[in-house]
Amino acid sequence: MPEVLTAPLTLEFPFTRSLGPVQSAFLTGLRERVVLGVRTTDGRTLVPPVEYDPVTADELRDLVEVAPTGTVTTWAWNPEPRRGQPLDNPFAWVLVRLDGADTALLHALDAPGPDSVRTGQRVRVRWAETRTGAITDIACFEPCEGPTAEPSGHSGEFEDAVTGIVAPARLDYTYGPGRAQTDHLAALAERRTVGERCPSCHKVYIPPRGACPTCGVATTDHVEVGPAGTVTTYCIVNIKAKNLDIEVPYVYAHIALDGADLALHGRIGGIPYDQVRMGLRVEPVWTEGSRFPDHYRPNGEPDADYDTYKELV
Structure with missing residues (x-):
C-alpha cells in the first residue's frame, strides 16, 4: 500500500464589495488620518462604525470623530506572524477602546515582547505611510504616554470618497x-x-x-x-x-x-x-x-x- 499522500493547497480570490455611506466615511477618514465612529440612539459611539444599531436595529448615520489614542482592553501575544498579517515581527493582537469611543477596535500592537503589554495600557495609532482607504491605513498601534490626543475636528465630509474595496481572501491548508x-x-x-x-x-x-x-x-x-x-x-x-x-x-x-x-x-x-x-x-x-x-x-x-x-x- 502506498504512503498516504498530503499536499499544500491554497484557496485564494479577491472579494469585491461596495460600501454604504457609513463604511465609506470610515475608510475615507482613515485615508485622511481621521478615525470616525457612529453615534447610536442611546448616545454611545461605536468604532468601527456600523450602519444599524446592534440593540435597536435603528439606521445610524451620525458620524463622530474620535481620538487616535486609546486604551487596551484585552490582548493576546502573536509569536509567529503569518502571511498578510499587519506586522512581520512578533506582536500583540489588541482590542483598543479609542478615546471618545464606547467599543473597541481590533488591531496589532507593535511591542517588544509580551511582558511589555498589559490591559489598561495607553496606545496610539501609527499611520501607514501610504494610505488608500482601508483598515490597513492604520499600520498598527504603538505604546504611548500622555493625555488624550485631540481629534482634528473633521466633519466627516470628504472629497473623492472611497466607495468600494477589494479584499483578498486566502486560505492555506494541507490536504490529505x-x-x-x-x-x-x-x-x-x-x-x-x-x-x-x-x-x-x-x-x-x-x-x-x-x-x-x-x-x-x-x-x-x-x-x-x-x-x-x-x-x-x-x-x-x-x-x-x-x-x-x-x-x-x-x-x-x-x-x-x-x-x-x-x-x-x-x-x-x-x-x-x-x-x-x-x-x-x-x-x-x-x-x-x-x-x-x-x-x-x-x-x-x-x-x-x-x-x-x-x-x-
Whole structure:
C-alpha cells in the first residue's frame, strides 16, 4: 500500500464589495488620518462604525470623530506572524477602546515582547505611510504616554470618497486525500484509473471515497475502469480562466468511464466545441510527466445509446 499522500493547497480570490455611506466615511477618514465612529440612539459611539444599531436595529448615520489614542482592553501575544498579517515581527493582537469611543477596535500592537503589554495600557495609532482607504491605513498601534490626543475636528465630509474595496481572501491548508484517493492517485501515476466497489450494492465509484455514499459501508475492493468512457452531459466554457492556457470556447463534461457507476469531470479536446454531444465515446490523453489525463478526445467508436448511461446523467 502506498504512503498516504498530503499536499499544500491554497484557496485564494479577491472579494469585491461596495460600501454604504457609513463604511465609506470610515475608510475615507482613515485615508485622511481621521478615525470616525457612529453615534447610536442611546448616545454611545461605536468604532468601527456600523450602519444599524446592534440593540435597536435603528439606521445610524451620525458620524463622530474620535481620538487616535486609546486604551487596551484585552490582548493576546502573536509569536509567529503569518502571511498578510499587519506586522512581520512578533506582536500583540489588541482590542483598543479609542478615546471618545464606547467599543473597541481590533488591531496589532507593535511591542517588544509580551511582558511589555498589559490591559489598561495607553496606545496610539501609527499611520501607514501610504494610505488608500482601508483598515490597513492604520499600520498598527504603538505604546504611548500622555493625555488624550485631540481629534482634528473633521466633519466627516470628504472629497473623492472611497466607495468600494477589494479584499483578498486566502486560505492555506494541507490536504490529505486519505487511503482511497491515495490509491487512486498512485494508479493514475501509472496511467490506470482505479475505483472501489461497494461490497453491498456492488457499485463502482470513481474517484473512490473509501465508503459507499449510498450504503455507508467501507469500500476496499479495487476495480480498474476505462480507459474509454461516455460523455453523459457537458457545458461550453466561454470565459478565459486565470492561469489556464486553453483557447475559449472549450468544453468540460461528465464522463462515465466504462465499468464505473459515477461520472467524473474532464475536459474534451481534439474536436470542435460545437461537435461535443451526449453519448460521445472518448478516451484519455496523457501529457509527458502528467499524473492525470490532460483531456479526453473522441476514440472513434459509435455514440453510446442513451439507455446505457441515462442513470449517470
